[in-house]
Ligand SMILES: Nc1ncnc2c1ncn2[C@@H]1O[C@H](COP(=O)(O)OP(=O)(O)OP(=O)(O)O)[C@@H](O)[C@H]1O
């Protein structure tokens with residue numbers, strides 16, 4: 306469990322990046338910070354591994370104030386994945402993943418064995434192990450970044466817009482992969498994005514932030530969608546534009562029992578099955594969510 | 607006969623290989639030139655490298671780094687060296703004061719190396735360094751495992767410039783009698799109107815500079831880590847030499 310207690314960050318140039326922020330981030334769940342550019346998401350995230358120290362307030366991990374933990378030691382126990390992968394360009398893929406282990410003096414053979422396993426975990430072919438980051442695609446680099454983040458087997462994984470720079474198809478793949486990892490490895494993931502769809506997709510808990518990391522709303526995606534706390538939230542999640550309010554298209558007839566749904570703008574938004582003219586119902590259960598484009602994974606859990 | 611050929615003939619004349627009462631032998635002059643250069647370089651490294659790395663790593667005292675870069679960019683002009691030598695003329699002409707001469711060489715050698723070390727580190731992608739820190743590297747590990755390898759090409763480039771700077775300055779310093787170097791032949795040739803000797807001195811200095819610069823250029827290629835040389839993206843299996851050939855940096859220094 307990570308707890309922010311009245312945390313503020315005032316940068317030297319006078320920017321109030323974070324203003325009196327308090328929240329509890331539960332263990333083994335994914336918490337997403339979402340908000341527009343400059344609202345303080347990265348600052349919040351980097352305070353967890355002491356890349357940034359708060360001006361006031363305290364951050365506790367499992368009840369221990371991290372201000373009392375030596376930053377280097379703390380960082381070695383927390384995975385960190387950033388937007389542009391941040392890989393060391395002069396080290397091979399396998400060395401990049403193993404670097405974290407070398408830092409903690411894990412013997413070479415063991416470190417490489419673990420690094421190879423991690424390539425499997427993040428869905429990278431082992432034949433890429435000897436390549437340099439510059440010889441990988443953006444999506445592959447991000448996978449290596451995730452593998453490196455997982456190398457030390459940390460309980461906490463911080464991800465700062467990790468899929469912001471990859472194309473939509475690869476992003477969907479990586480998002481699905483992240484959800485699978487979370488399910489399989491049971492990590493506490495703190496994820497930063499400015500994409501509300503990504504936030505709703507990945508988050509068990511979502512925090513919508515305004516400037517100064519002011520919490521506009523906190524809750525599960527369902528809670529937020531059902532009950533936007535303010536006009537700001539409604540606008541941020543697209544509810545005000547009717548993007549989230551779907552109706553059945555009366556004109557188009559889809560095949561079988563499916564009917565087409567349209568949003569308030571009149572754009573096609575999806576399909577729903579309606580056997581015998583009765584719309585299908587289900588119950589929200591975030592853990593079972595999967596959007597992989599691989600059919601074998603669709604609807605699992 | 608062509609003066610250049612006479613210069614070469616002078617060099618290959620066995621009589622000029624030994625030091626006699628009437629003249630210095632080439633090996634002795636060369637040895638002195640190398641010792642002066644080597645000693646000056648050692649001290650230059652001890653001062654400029656830690657300072658440059660410190661500035662580059664911490665960003666503190668960047669003004670020093672910037673000034674050093676600008677000063678060293680102005681160096682190739684012989685005029686600056688000449689002015690410098692004139693200022694230090696009293697020191698060079700003191701027969702006994704070897705140490706003072708070295709101080710002058712060091713002062714000229716420091717800026718390019720300091721600038722190289724500083725700009726080598728400065729040129730490393732900030733996000734790479736940030737990531738290295740975020741995964742738990744200590745500042746020392748960031749310096750030695752990330753910044754120095756990635757900045758190595760520019761650091762060695764600075765060393766190359768310093769070396770040539772000092773070789774050139776040692777030559778010119780002999781204009782004022784001391785210290786003994788290959789420049790001594792130029793000075794003596796001029797004084798005695800012995801033009802073959804003068805040309806021979808010039809040829810020797812140029813040859814020395816070219817050989818040492820060539821060796822350092824090779825070193826510079828080899829310090830560039832794999833994975834970062836330009837255009838590696840699709841040249842994974844290219845022979846090392848071929849890939850690196852396009853990547854050798856030219857030192858700022860072009861004089862001598
Ligand atoms: N090192 C710094 N010094 C001064 N101001 C900073 C620093 N880092 C961030 N800021 C400022 O603090 C505010 C919050 O920045 P932060 O990077 O946390 O935002 P963000 O929500 O991550 O934005 P983005 O979505 O663009 O990444 C911004 O106004 C930014 O300009």
Ligand SMILES: [Mg+2]
Pocket residue numbers: 346347348465
């Ligand atoms: Mg950010």
